[in-house]
Amino acid sequence: MRISPAHSVIGMTTSIMQRPALGPDEHPATHRRTRNLAATVARFSARHRATAIFGWLLFVVAATVLSAAIGTIAAKDSDYGNGESRRADKLIEAAGFPDRAGEMVIVRSDTLTADAPEFQGAVREAVTAVEGTGQVENVRADAVSEDGHAALVTFDMSGDADTAADRVQPVLDAVAGVQDRHPDLYVGQTGAASIDKAIMQGLEEDLTLLSMLSIPVTLGILIVAFGALLAAVLPLGLALTAFMASLGLLAAASRLFPTADSTTHLMLLMGLAVGVDYCLFYIRREREERAKGADPETALAIAAATSGRSILISAFTVIIAVAGMFLTDDTAFISLATGTILVVATAALGSLTVLPALLSKLGDRVDLGRIPGLYRRESNGRFWRLVLKVVLRRPGVSAAFAAAALVALATPALGMRTASDGADGFKHDKPALIAYDEVSAAFPGGADPGVVVVKATDVTSPRMTAAIDAFKTTALATGKLHEPVTVEVSPDKTVARISLGLSGSGTDAASEDAVHVLRDKVIPATVLSVDGAEVAVTGEAAQSVDFNKALTGSVPLVFAFVLGLAFLLLLVSFRSVVVAATAIVLNLLSVAAAYGALVLVFQEGMGENLLDFHARGAITSWIPLFLFVILFGLSMDYHVFVLSRIREGYDRGWPTKLAVSRGIRGTAGVITSAAVVMVAVFGLFTTGSMTSMKEMGFGLAVAVLIDATIVRAVLLPSVMAMLGDRNWYLPKWLGWLPNLSHR
Missing domain, CATH: 1.20.1640.10 (Multidrug efflux transporter AcrB transmembrane domain)
Incomplete structure (x- = not known):
């Protein structure tokens, strides 16, 4: 096989070792051989350009097809959690409670109280409206706020909770109809399904905006940095293809590490950031050497042996740092670590393989599309x-x-x-999140309650029933725990799930304090005093406390x-x-x-x-x-x-x-x-x-x-x-x- 001058120069470049004083502009491509993996890979890519370029494209296509074929496994609610709250979630899951998505409609007035005829009529209409959709069950209308100006209609979405957000729109429409007929009142719906739907819509809008802005913004910066269109497009193209390929790898990795919601967002962010950076390091070094008088082959060889090696070390450093998240044993952290490692490794692989092949093929043509006033080989x-x-x-x-x-x-x-x-x-600019705020204001903690799970031989026994009644009384007397309080018993009567409101927003210091009062004072004095009882607390606030711990x-x-x-x-x-x-x-x-x-x-x-x-x-x-x-x-x-x-x-x-x-x-x-x-x-x-x-x-x-x-x-x-x-x-x-x- 005939070896071109470019291949020979790159081969010589990998032989650089420490030696006495080289001149400030002397290139090291004429000295003896040493080990340099980045330069070795670049030499292979330059020698086999077609293999490197089409191999990369084939890799990206295959990974994308793999992602579409097998799908990415998302982390389930039961995959998350720490400590006591996770134990409580496992107890609920094992007890056979139906997996429901709870919803609620709040009816509120600044002037009328809940016993006013118009107010009661709106509540009855809300009940009829949600029942008429055929999508709900367990409808209740028995909660009134302490000031008497708000009432709740609570219900569950029928069917699988995981798909409730996809089926909740008819219920939202029905509630909106009640609001239209009662303009003097506030009638709004919130809950697990409606909030999930609102959040997913918000995330989709965010991702669309990011996709629309990130690429042109990055391209604009690169055009200014390089002053040439083709040189600017190369890093962006490599970063985007690395991101696409890493999504396919993530689909495969999700079989071992289920994927959290934010992972793909982070991968896009990191893919653009490091992918562009690695190409910048490589191309700018090659340009710098050309500005000093090196021919294209020598300039590429020096860039391969220096910037290429820096890319390799940088990628390893990022991967090592991110791998530390695996030690948390937390689903979200592990998912974020997996996605980041995959996109960084893929970007580095592309920078070390297909990029030198492209630069070797293009030579000075990489500067096609020079922009007057911006183009310069050396900053x-x-x-x-x-x-x-x-x-x-x-x-x-x-x-x-x-x-x-x-x-x-x-x-x-x-x-x-x-x-x-x-x-x-999340930004509270959507109806479900506005209604969430209304419920939180009228029923402290009602929009995001704490959940107490009680396991015993028979939670309906007289002694346990009395303990649960004492629990309600003691909890409400603290001033930190509030109505509505609901009790649900598992089919085999071994587990009771008690929901109650917590002071605060659900995630602030007041809510965390309420969790500690619940765990340290109320529960030990009531339900935990029954022989053989096992008790654990979960809910947003409890999960936050346990996560921090x-x-x-x-x-x-x-x-x-x-x-x-x-x-x-x-x-x-x-x-x-x-x-x-x-x-x-x-x-x-x-x-x-x-x-x-x-x-x-x-x-x-x-x-x-x-x-x-x-x-x-x-x-x-x-x-x-x-x-x-x-x-x-x-x-x-x-x-x-x-x-x-x-x-x-x-x-x-x-x-x-x-x-x-x-x-x-x-x-x-x-x-x-x-x-x-x-x-x-x-x-x-x-x-x-x-x-x-x-x-x-x-x-x-x-x-x-x-x-x-x-x-x-x-x-x-x-x-x-x-x-x-x-x-x-x-x-x-x-x-x-x-x-x-x-x-």
């Missing part, structure tokens, strides 16, 4: 050159100011409070896993204890600062109107740990790229300060472009209706912005400048570590 980075000049002139002062700013921003995180989002986690126990393990493995990876990659430790500390600072900003905005409510949400006095329970692992991985993405360039210069024999200066200046343009893409993509998630998605997008965007500016442009160079040659300290007993090429 001059004037702004960052000026910043870096100031920083390196006074590294101690610069580091102190930057660290102080990050610590000040991180301080609010000390008061972070977490809670489940529940119905409060479980998370508190697993967080240290996750942190130790992520930090430990990241340290080892950096140690092996850069053969330096100091570089690895510095990177860990700086990344922890940027994550802490992002936490502080998150608390200021979403917990304290700064910027409510701007971001269009209602502060609940808490952060969504899963967000902090999720942000830690994702942000740690993404922060390392930049650090690995910058450190690789710095180490590359040091290996050429440059003094550390010169290597730092040139390394950061050389990466300023690509990192700025990559950060702008990430911030823009993450920022789009703040436009959605889910508060948790806003928190996720905001936290990721702020952290990337901090990391790409304060940390990368000020803290990193100032700290490394102060440390000098001590940056590269490696104990003698670690001398056996492999000496990997950075050139």
Whole structure:
């Protein structure tokens, strides 16, 4: 087989090892061979272009077909939960209670009371209307609010609860008809099925908006970054195909790890972010070498051996960080980890295989569609050159100011409070969620009740019946637990399910306090005093309490896993204890600062109107740990790229300060472009209706912005400048570590 010059050059590029002082512009493609997996893969792709390109397309198509053929298994309600609330859910499931979707209609008046004829007529009409749909059962109209101005009609959707949201529209229409006939009253429906329907509609609208905005926004940024249409399209095309392929892999993985609702949203976000970034690293390095006078083959070879290797290390770092979520043993975290790992691995695979094949085929034609005024092969980075000049002139002062700013921003995180989002986690602009607020106001906790599960030999025995009656009286006397109180008995009479209202919104501190009163005072004094009784509490508030408790126990393990493995990876990659430790500390600072900003905005409510949400006095329970692992991985993405360039210069024999200066200046343009893409993509998630998605997008965007500016442009160079040659300290007993090429 005939080997082209491009293949030979790439082969030589993989042979770079440490050696004495190369000239500042000398290319390393003429030195002896060493192991470089990224360059080896690129060499194969360049040699077998058709195989690499069509192989990638076949992979994407096959994965997409697989997803359509087998479907993705969604996590069920019984897959979620922790601690006592999960035990309660299992008891309910095992007892054979019909799986129903509970609904309610509230009738309220500011002037009339529930005994007024018009009011009673509206209640009767509501009962008749919902029964007339043929979709409901167990209709009851026996709850009146304490002020007498509101009444509830409660009922269950017949049939499978999992499909109730698809069948609830006729009932909603019937209730809307009652409202139309009684304009002087408020008549609204809410409940499990109607809220699920409203939320799914909201999520579909959000996803449609994100799809419409994310692609053109990303493409616009790339056009500005590259100044050429084809060069801008390549990263976006690779990111989108990687996302499509990873969805197919997720369908297969869902057989082992059921998929949570937010997983595909996160995969789209991460796929665009890292997929575009990896291509930026590769293409911009190839352009930089061309600007220095290298021919297309040599430029691609150097990019393969340097940026390609950085992509490989970055992807491994992100995957290691995200894998820490498996240690939580939580369905939602495991699903998010699975999706993120799949999309990051797929994006890295495409960047290391099909991208060099395409660049080898295109050569300088990758710059087709040049835009006058925007096109340039090499970014001059004037702004960052000026910043870096100031920083390196006074590294101690610069580091102190930057660290102080990050610590000040991180301080609010000390008061972070977490809670489940529940119905409060969505924008309440749809009828079912507006009705939810009305029910919550008139019947505290009635819209999202606590559920007490009592298991005994016979829950209808005189002694247990008396204990349940005492439970009702004691609970209502606390002032934290409220009507309506309902009791349902399983078919075999061994389990009773008691529902009652809790103070608060269902997810706030008042609701959590009500759960503790229920568990610690009311239950022990009543139903638990019966010999042989087993009692457990569930519901939104109880699940939030148990989730936080479980998370508190697993967080240290996750942190130790992520930090430990990241340290080892950096140690092996850069053969330096100091570089690895510095990177860990700086990344922890940027994550802490992002936490502080998150608390200021979403917990304290700064910027409510701007971001269009209602502060609940808490952060969504899963967000902090999720942000830690994702942000740690993404922060390392930049650090690995910058450190690789710095180490590359040091290996050429440059003094550390010169290597730092040139390394950061050389990466300023690509990192700025990559950060702008990430911030823009993450920022789009703040436009959605889910508060948790806003928190996720905001936290990721702020952290990337901090990391790409304060940390990368000020803290990193100032700290490394102060440390000098001590940056590269490696104990003698670690001398056996492999000496990997950075050139």
